[in-house]
Every structure is written in C-alpha cells, then in structure tokens.
Amino acid sequence: ETGVTQTPRHLVMGMTNKKSLKCEQHLGHNAMYWYKQSAKKPLELMFVYNFKEQTENNSVPSRFSPECPNSSHLFLHLHTLQPEDSALYLCASSQDRAEGLGGQAFFGQGTRLTVV
Amino acid sequence: GQNIDQPTEMTATEGAIVQINCTYQTSGFNGLFWYQQHAGEAPTFLSYNVLDGLEEKGRFSSFLSRSKGYSYLLLKELQMKDSASYLCACNAGNMLTFGGGTRLMVKP
Numbered sequence: 429e430t431g432v433t434q435t436p437r438h439l440v441m442g443m444t445n446k447k448s449l450k451c452e453q454h455l456g457h458n459a460m461y462w463y464k465q466s467a468k469k470p471l472e473l474m475f476v477y478n479f480k481e482q483t484e485n486n487s488v489p490s491r492f493s494p495e496c497p498n499s500s501h502l503f504l505h506l507h508t509l510q511p512e513d514s515a516l517y518l519c520a521s522s523q524d525r526a527e528g529l530g531g532q533a534f535f536g537q538g539t540r541l542t543v544v
Numbered sequence: 545g546q547n548i549d550q551p552t553e554m555t556a557t558e559g560a561i562v563q564i565n566c567t568y569q570t571s572g573f574n575g576l577f578w579y580q581q582h583a584g585e586a587p588t589f590l591s592y593n594v595l596d597g598l599e600e601k602g603r604f605s606s607f608l609s610r611s612k613g614y615s616y617l618l619l620k621e622l623q624m625k626d627s628a629s630y631l632c633a634c635n636a637g638n639m640l641t642f643g644g645g646t647r648l649m650v651k652p
Contacts, residue, residue, distance in 0.1 A: 430588065
C-alpha cells in the first residue's frame with residue numbers, strides 16, 4: 429500500500445465511450461502525475477500537476493483530458509480512444525515536483541485499460 | 545531530451561548476485577532512482593543516488609557515477625521473490641524520466 433489509490437483497477441471501453449480514471453492520495457504531496465505503461469515500452473509521462481496547476485503536457489493527444497480539482501485528487505477523462513491506447517495507466521504523487529529525494533514518486537496500482 | 549538505457553531482460557540463480565546497469569544522458573541531472581515493479585503491481589521505490597558512490601540498503605545497493613552517466617543496482621543473495629522489473633529513473637529538469645525497465649528472472 430503506497431498511499432495512492434486508483435479506480436477502477438480494470439476498464440474495458442469502446443472507441444465511442446467516455447470514461448474517467450480517478451486517482452487519490454492523502455500523503456500531503458504537492459505534485460501528481462499520470463503515466464502510461466504499454467507492453468515492452470518505458471513508462472511514459474503524460475501529465476504533471478504541481479499545486480493543482482498543470483505544468484507538463486508531454487504531447488498527449490486531446491482525447492486524454494486531465495483534471496486536478498485539488499491537491500489530493502487527479503482524474504484522467506477519456507473519450508474516443510483508439511485500440512493502441514490500451515495500456516496500464518499509472519498515477520503517482522511526490523512531495524515536490526522532482527526535486528531531490530522529494531521527487532520520489534509513489535505510484536498507485538494502476539488502471540488496466542482495454543479499448544475495443 | 546533525455547535518454548536512459550538498461551538491458552531488457554536478465555536471468556540469475558537463487559542465492560547469486562546480479563548487477564543491473566543503467567546509462568543515461570540528461571541535462572540538469574538531479575538524482576537517480578531505482579524502482580521495483582512486480583507484474584501487475586505498482587512500481588515501488590528502492591533507492592536514490594544524487595552523489596557519486598555506493599548506497600547500500602540491505603541486500604540491495606545502488607551506485608552512481610555522474611561523470612560517466614552510469615548507475616547500477618546490485619542485488620545480493622537473490623530470492624525467488626526478486627523476480628520483477630527494475631526501473632531506472634532520472635530526475636532532471638524537474639522531471640522524472642524512466643528507462644524501459646529490466647525484467648529479472650530468478651531461477652532455482
């Protein structure tokens with residue numbers, strides 16, 4: 429248990445569906461992240477939020493839309509996804525935005541997304 | 545940009561020692577993390593190096609050479625439960641960038 433909770437753990441959605449992934453942390457961290465982990469590829473950073481403000485958008489397609497209503501919650505809204513978007517989506521939080529050991533990321537268990 | 549390289553797979557025997565290497569090219573280097581990820585689970589923190597040298601933590605040690613852009617994770621007295629992916633991650637430019645991970649298989 430890392431203190432970062434993601435729901436749902438598994439999600440199957442059609443290409444025309446709209447769904448949202450949720451991430452919650454009560455570690456008092458100020459930075460939150462979305463990562464994508466595809467088979468045989470490195471963890472890819474998607475978005476970074478620092479003090480609820482989006483500070484990084486790593487050239488992510490607009491069919492992925494993040495939302496950070498407060499420093500404890502992070503959402504990833506999904507719409508009109510493609511089968512190649514099927515992956516494990518990991519949320520993480522850190523005390524600081526990647527500054528020294530404060531940049532240590534605590535990961536959630538991830539949401540296994542399958543787009544059909 | 546940043547470039548992080550580590551071997552894709554390694555195999556070792558229970559009770560042995562294994563060294564997983566990581567090389568990186570970054571600007572604004574601010575430390576290097578190692579994470580362990582079991583299949584289907586979240587990555588978990590193993591170690592952090594920001595200065596050159598060896599950091600030891602039980603059976604696991606991590607080494608950093610900033611001048612060479614090189615790190616390794618050393619696992620001693622391997623156990624079956626050490627079978628997992630090991631991710632090297634560079635902290636640079638206020639971002640944490642991960643390598644592809646090394647899948648370690650420990651055999652009896």
